[in-house]
Amino acid sequence: DGGITQSPKYLFRKEGQNVTLSCEQNLNHDAMYWYRQDPGQGLRLIYYSQIVNDFQKGDIAEGYSVSREKKESFPLTVTSAQKNPTAFYLCASSIKGTSGFTDTQYFGPGTRLTVL
Amino acid sequence: AQTVTQSQPEMSVQEAETVTLSCTYDTSESDYYLFWYKQPPSRQMILVIRQEAYKQQNATENRFSVNFQKAAKSFSLKISDSQLGDAAMYFCAYRSARLVTSGSRLTFGEGTQLTVNP
Numbered sequence: 001d002g003g004i005t006q007s008p009k010y011l012f013r014k015e016g017q018n019v020t021l022s023c024e025q026n027l028n029h030d031a032m033y034w035y036r037q038d039p040g041q042g043l044r045l046i047y048y049s050q051i052v053n054d055f056q057k058g059d060i061a062e063g064y065s066v067s068r069e070k071k072e073s074f075p076l077t078v079t080s081a082q083k084n085p086t087a088f089y090l091c092a093s094s095i096k097g098t099s100g101f102t103d104t105q106y107f108g109p110g111t112r113l114t115v116l
Numbered sequence: 117a118q119t120v121t122q123s124q125p126e127m128s129v130q131e132a133e134t135v136t137l138s139c140t141y142d143t144s145e146s147d148y149y150l151f152w153y154k155q156p157p158s159r160q161m162i163l164v165i166r167q168e169a170y171k172q173q174n175a176t177e178n179r180f181s182v183n184f185q186k187a188a189k190s191f192s193l194k195i196s197d198s199q200l201g202d203a204a205m206y207f208c209a210y211r212s213a214r215l216v217t218s219g220s221r222l223t224f225g226e227g228t229q230l231t232v233n234p
Contacts, residue, residue: 040226040227042226043207043222048221109158
């Protein structure tokens with residue numbers, strides 16, 4: 001089946017540890033995104049990538065890092081520098097269109113990260 | 117920077133009735149796209165409906181329709197014949213049409229939690 005997968009579904013981390021969240025898509029989408037969701041708030045953009053080996057910071061990139069070595073994969077690392085990492089993390093992807101709705105974003109099922 | 121505001125943190129509706137969720141946004145751009153996403157308890161974000169700002173005609177998708185008022189910067193979602201499965205958090209989102217600088221990034225509102233009563 002075509003889609004976006006995120007793993008793990010739940011992740012627990014001790015303070016001071018780095019953790020990596022996985023996001024994979026087999027939709028042949030060019031662009032991929034990472035969002036963070038906190039209770040009572042909308043989604044906030046962490047990083048996005050429009051093409052392999054290139055990515056840009058979003059609104060809340062501090063304490064996070066990403067890589068885009070393959071078109072289908074966009075892992076997110078939550079580093080120890082992220083002061084409040086407990087949140088729900090959503091990955092999305094889209095076709096890199098030039099106009100219109102060709103680049104509507106579609107989302108994965110998310111990863112719940114809890115810092116112990 | 118663009119902002120999106122959803123002034124109703126919670127709404128409720130009786131099954132089979134109609135409900136309208138509000139969304140306003142602030143932008144200096146003339147060309148953009150607006151979306152409504154639904155997030156059920158599974159937390160999977162699902163696209164409900166979308167609107168291109170240059171189109172005057174309001175978008176419709178089955179029981180879902182929007183009231184797009186560009187001058188007022190308003191983008192409300194109407195759900196007709198509400199069903200129990202419509203219960204979810206609904207997010208309004210904005211995307212600039214300027215892909216080179218924005219990279220298709222979405223700006224989300226804070227969401228409206230919709231309860232459907234049987």
